[in-house]
Amino acid sequence: MISAVALDAVPRIRRGVKCTYDQIRSAHVVLFPEGVLVLNETAASVVSLCDGVRSVGDIALVLGDEYDGVEPADIASLVARLVERRVVDVDG
């Protein structure tokens, strides 16, 4: 079950989670105790903006400038998946 994340929630990378770039897979990856997530380009941008300051809505705005067709609801569900995988925490 993936619980919804509100647009004004503020996500941050959890303690002990490492974000890095893997030359072997040519992809951004998130490393954490339970495993590894290989990120696509959008997910990598979202993760890099989970700084504990910006809200989900802010992130959607920033990405809207970069990519076409960014829907805040999509960003919210991506963040919800990252919360589910224990990569990201949300305040608020």
Next chain:
Amino acid sequence: MAEAPFGLLAELTHRCPLQCGYCSNPVELVRRDAELSTEDWRRVFDQARSLGALQIHLSGGEPLLRPDLPELVTHANSLGCYVNLVTSGVGLSRERLRDLAARGVDHVQLSLQDATREGNDRIAGIKAFDRKVQAAAFVRDEDLPLTVNTVLHRQNLDNVAGIIAMAEEMGAERLELANTQYYGWALRNRAVLLPTRDQLAAADPVVAAAQERLRGRMEIVYVIADYHEAHPKPCMYGWGARQLTVAPNGDVLPCPAATVISTLKIENVREKSLHDIWHDSPSFNAFRGFEWMRYPCRSCPRKEIDFGGCRCQAFQLTGDAAATDPVCSLSPARSTVDLILETEMAPPEVPAMAMRKMP
């Protein structure tokens, strides 16, 4: 070609100050003089990284017994890997941990044998409880994330609430409660370790309630007691799919227990590269994918979930590593497991635990 692995389990040594009777190390422990050198391990880490591994679990035995542990942490970290230290906590002073953290340990996994000092130390075979509590405090002080691991069995399953409370007190972010898997030492001690149905039935709701209560604070991972289930536990993410294990002597194993499959030809890093072993060895290819499966697994929809269960268990209980895991209710050999349960869950005379030790 197989996909790249994500993790390397580096069993740096089989030596350990503890003597847990369910140790996942093989009964034939590798002796110190057969262990890989520092140079060997550095090469193994290099090869694992170029193969695609991003996590290095430094484990054992007790990895703190390797004097070159700091150097190996530095090396694993310099490759960009996530470094996980898997320890009993015995020998982890504040200074050592601080040094290891500065060198790049990202996460600590600490074993806990039971909820109380008395129970813990009886199962561990030495006085370890106070040192574990202290080690957990040091981990917290270094602001490192902590996972507590407890292996569950007849001797401690009734204390599961206390174990959960202890892990909370230790400041763990995760708690792994894993019912004993019967290979190696645990197989030898099965009649001492197998929990009863009543014990499991009592523990299940306690664990479920704690998972609910602690959501968002401490994640509790519960690994089922598979002998008591109708379906096997899934084998990793499939054989040779995500992780590889290197034993202290350089043997490269598709899974940490794989030495029990005596028909499997195991390769060694002293002779071959990890790349060749991962991609081309008969041992890693033996049970990859679904082609090797027989009936009933072959035509079963659950094969995508459990991969036909455990190869090691299939071999140990049927003599055929490609058989359906006999804990599966669809296995023609399920009666073997039922018989074991019947005779060993509550044996009229409980044997003494064979404590783990070097030959």
